[in-house]
Amino acid sequence: MPRQKQTKGKCAYCGKEFAKTGMARHLKACLARQQVLAEEKGTKDTLFHVQVQGKYRPEYWMHLEMPASITLEKFDAFLRGIWLECCGHLSMFKIHETRYEVLVDPTFDYWGEKPKTMKHKLSKVFYPGLKADYQYDFGSTTPLDVIVIDQREGVPNKAQPIYILSRNDPPDIPCENCGQHQAMRIYTWHDYTALCDECGDASAYDDEGWLPVVNSPRVGECGYTGDDAVDDLF
Ligand SMILES: [Zn+2]
Ligand SMILES: [Zn+2]
Ligand SMILES: [Zn+2]
Known part of the structure; x- marks a missing residue:
């Protein structure tokens, strides 16, 4: 199936269109966004700006903002819901050499380092500059790149704690x-x-x-x- 490699998406705050990397830059500078952030009310948390994309299908991407207090499990559930879930396959984050999985069997003799659970909070494993891997389904795998772009102190969005700052338009x-x-x-x-x-x-x-x-x-x-x-x- 022929694919288009570059896609654009709209900024959730001002509606302007950019490609993925341009969007990362734009979100830092967007005046409409700065105005919204200046008027935030409520309990602050550390918020991570995270870019996710298909490892081999980089035309599919999202810029997200999420509280550091949520677990990897919540982030996994979000990715499944919006992008991945077909029949309840296994998934994992790989951060440096450590795997984080939903189900970790204490009796199973894992090859190499035993995986950790996804109960870890993002605050324990994420930091700006981190490049991590994610996989959904270890059979017909969908691998993703997870890139932590930035962090700020701010108020999480109440309706959507994992907030979609921008998402690619469907490719041609x-x-x-x-x-x-x-x-x-x-x-x-x-x-x-x-x-x-x-x-x-x-x-x-x-x-x-x-x-x-x-x-x-x-x-x-x-x-x-x-x-x-x-x-x-x-
Ligand atoms: Zn036709
Ligand atoms: Zn904008
Ligand atoms: Zn399936």
Whole structure:
């Protein structure tokens, strides 16, 4: 499936569009954002600015801000909800050489260092400049880069404690048959053909091998069909 490598996204505060790296710079300078931050009320926490992206699909990215007091487990649940969850696969963060997993079996004879649990708070493991790895599903894996860009003292967003500062617009994936329209489905059971609704045979879409084109680095993997609600996370 042909892919576009660079995508833009909108700033949540002023609506201006930038590519991923430009957005990191913009978020520090955005006047609309500075105004909102100046008027924050409530209990302060350390907040991390974290960039996440598909390791091999970097056109899928998010800039996020999250309290240092949440656990890796909450961050994992957020990533699953918005980008990853298909059938409850295992996942892990790898920070330096240490793995942090949801389920750590105390009786299991792990190869190498025994993993730690995701009950650790971000304040214990994150710091500006950190580049960490994340993986969802150890079979058809979706690997992510997790980059801690910055931190500040501020008030977490009440409605969305993990706040989406910006997220990539869906990349252009043209239909491989007509080249005219956006592809809507991918056939994942052999050749990953991506077709628009005009060129695809609607009845054939009942076949489980067809997956919808969704705005996620897990597009076309396993049975992934799009985001779940993340409202009840906190
Ligand atoms: Zn802005
Ligand atoms: Zn799955
Ligand atoms: Zn087409």
